[in-house]
Amino acid sequence: MSLPMPVPTTARQPLWYKDAVIYQLHVKTFADSNGDGIGDFRGLSSKLNYLADLGVTCLWLLPMYPSPFRDDGYDIADYYSIHPSYGTLDDFREFLEAAHTRRLQVVTELVLNHTSDQHTWFKEARMSRNNPRRDWYVWSDTDDKYRGVRIIFIDTERSNWAWAPESKAYYWHRFFSHQPDLNYDNPAVREEMWNVMRFWLGLGVDGFRVDAVPYLIEREGTSCENLPETHDVVKFLRANLAEHFPDRMLLADANQPPELVRPYFSEGDEFHMAFHFPLMTRMFMAVRLEDRKPLVEVIERTPEIPETCQWGIFLRNHDELTLEMVSDVERAYMIDEYARDPASRIYLGIRRRLAPLLDGDRRRIELMNGLLMSMPGSPIIYYGDEIGMGDNIYLGDRNGVRTPMQWNGGWNAGFSTADPERLAQPQISNHQFCYQARKGESQTRADHSLLNWMRRLISVRQSTAVFSRGTTTFLMPANHRVLAYLRSLGREQVLCVYNLSNSAQAVELDLQSLAGAVPIEMFGRSLFPRIGELPYMLTLEPYAFFWFRLRRL
Amino acid sequence: MVSVASDSLLSDELLHHLMAVGHVDVLVGVPTLNNASTIRSVVKAVHQSFARYFPRDRTVLINSDGGSDDGTPNMVRQHGSTDDTDTVTVSHSLRTVHRISTPYHGVPGKGNALRQIMTAAELTQARAVAILNADVTGITAEGIAALVRPVRDQQYDYVAPVYQRHPLDGPLVTQLIRPLMRAAYGWQVREPVAPEFGCSSRFITHCLEQDVWDTELGRVGIDLWVTGEALARGFRSCQAGLTPHPPGPPRASFGELFEQVVRSSFDCLERHAPYWLERNGSEPMAVVSPPPPTPVEPPTVAGSRLTEAFARDIENLRSVLEYILSAETLSTLERVASRQGAHLRFPDELWVSTVYEFLLAYRSGVMRRDHVVQALAPLYLGRTGSFLRQYSGAPEEVVEEALESLCRDFERSKPDLIERWNKSLR
Structure with a gap:
């Protein structure tokens, strides 16, 4: 396949992803330009100023490829074009150019592990055992192989094998049965995936969020997850990337404990970034427990990563709040506290957005975002969470957190001019979270809206590299309801203090090693008393937090 | 409050x-x-x-x-x-x-x-x-x-x-x-x-x-x-x-x-x-x-040593016991103590009367309270020694039944205790 013409791009800073604030969105539900009820690239392009004003620096787009949409686009039927509902390749090029003009990088999805069963490759492969594409997928005459490997979608799948009657064999699928796994033992598959990457990188895409990384390779007698050969595949793709597009980024989707994700950074020659799933769960747990222990534990358990690498940290995303990798006790606690309504549970997680999880409580929403923006890693905001959008847990699968963006008080909340019944997903009509209550444009005008508060938060975070690149040292005051840590980078130091509880708290911090420094509160730029030899006393309102820049004045 | x-x-x-x-x-x-x-x-x-x-x-x-x-x-x-x-x-x-x-x-x-x-x-x-x-x-x-x-x-x-x-x-x-x-x-x-x-x-x-x-x-x-x-x-x-x-x-x-x-x-x-x-x-x-089932061993205390101490001390304490116990109880105790060795049996009813009379004496202040309590010690040893000798080697359920019987005797005699307690108030 010939490479397309690249779009002009702003010069990418080295390690730009380490300083990024990423915004995750679904083209389908962000903005509809042609009134068909489905979002598209032209619509998205028209909202880029909103995103630039928010202060984010990178957009991560959910799958935008042709797909039967049985898994919201993660079932790709063609890796080389745009889903017709979203526009054309030219529309995408125009969007990319407009984003780059606004200094917004763009990261797209790379679904490596599987295709749709509607992809030509699979249609050919399943027809006969002699088809040249046959070995692009994983086949077996029986469904006995890899016995004991866990099933991920336990609510819908009974086996990791599915029957292909045309050629009378079973094919392997770790996700839905309509998503056959590609066979990465076949070098042709690896080569083809590099071709896919090269196609989009050639267009100017800044990186990929690589889906379902741990499952690429299967071996008998193993869990078929995180196998050494999987790392060989990643190294192959990364080596090609380094050679041809050295300033681009790969982000690993590996829902695993940090110690098992660490190998995906390897020596800096696999992924540039990886999601930190347990940190997300622990943030929710800490706030509900009113206890810093879960957070301190998970950060202290997180291994060091190479200098060129970064964690991707988030509060919510397009999937359920996953509880796969927590203990039974932790899972039961999270379910009891955050998912009392059984309809909000799916697989081993909770299908809710940030604001409903926190009962719409502005103080807790701010606290959680404050944590997100100051913890080690590049923060990722899920579209709509910056205005406190709600969800609809009754829409099936995880569609309830993928409803149209609420722009204004107009027709379909400004998302589309289509008849409401044609919308890709229905708007949220819940009284507390409907578009009349939560909408972007009016929040833009209101000084104290959540949106403007988020803008300020991001702007303060981006005012220093200490949050994105600094080290983290926990202070352990006696009061466990207070989380305090020091972020340090060179001579720069920021002290972060959070009250995780619903009651006012006093805390004494041992800051002797910082004696002489003057804390300057970073939002209001207020001076606080100079740090001395005695414990430094602070009082915090419920769910309040401080970020102090420490200066020697 | x-x-x-x-x-x-x-x-x-x-x-x-x-x-x-x-x-x-x-x-x-x-x-x-x-x-x-x-x-x-x-x-x-x-x-x-x-x-x-x-x-x-x-x-x-x-x-x-x-x-x-x-x-x-x-x-x-x-x-x-x-x-x-x-x-x-x-x-x-x-x-x-x-x-x-x-x-x-x-x-x-x-x-x-x-x-x-x-x-x-x-x-x-x-x-x-x-x-x-x-x-x-x-x-x-x-x-x-x-x-x-x-x-x-x-x-x-x-x-x-x-x-x-x-x-x-x-x-x-x-x-x-x-x-x-x-x-x-x-x-x-x-x-x-x-x-x-x-x-x-x-x-x-x-x-x-x-x-x-x-x-x-x-x-x-x-x-x-x-x-x-x-x-x-x-x-x-x-x-x-x-x-x-x-x-x-x-x-x-x-x-x-x-x-x-x-x-x-x-x-x-x-x-x-x-x-x-x-x-x-x-x-x-x-x-x-219920307590987790655990094998338990009987104690190794020799009942005979305790009863010997009882028989010896009751003689020495007679002048004190006269202030504490009724004449009937004291004389029964002395009779019990006079039986030697394996024949010494300290019956439940006598033990109940003894304890209740000590309680009444303790309350009424016939003498210093610590002296009252100290005087009960040898009688307790006598009672315990008698019980241990009687039930040593017996199945646990038999011993449990004996203890239950003792509790019932304490309950049966309680009306008399109440009457004497109330009288002493007046």
């Missing part, structure tokens, strides 16, 4: 710790005095209990120390946390587990330690509290959970322990305290002298409001008083099974221990007379979790 959780009971340092702890769901209190040989196992069990059974709860361990010079407080402070205790790798507390070791002030004794722990429990609004005995090594995570759960989950106010032990073991309890307390309070509590128990915040608030703390009873007999107070004031009570605890080295001579326990039981009965004078018979107390 003004709370008596007086801040003056708490040092600034302890108050500081409690501020950091905040409200708690489960508080475990451990009074100590030179418990270096056993405290590690107790603290370990507490942490295991928090991790296994209360992983979601806000928890704190408070050690109230009476001035140990063997490093006990440091052992509490420096004990590995839940998560680095090798035996607790599967379970895990979701929350910070607080651990405080603090000295208490005032007269040494368990009462002051308990008062300090209860005050801390009240300030932290603990939903459920367990008090443990630091003298033993057999306390387990399960045992602690057994004391806490009925309070936390079933709204009980007081939980007394039940130990799996041989019915010939612990004769001071089985021959004297258990039947006496059962007959008086009307509740069938197996271990009324409970160095370990569970209780609710409601019960703690009540206890702190009582004027017992600065008395002799508060100093040395607080375990018994707590049981009596729960029963007498109508707090919802139950029993929970614990594994047997191998006792540590004895802290007092038999004489000292006997005097403390008997004085405490008599003092309790005096304080709670308005309650028990109105009650007849007894009711079983719910056992919410």
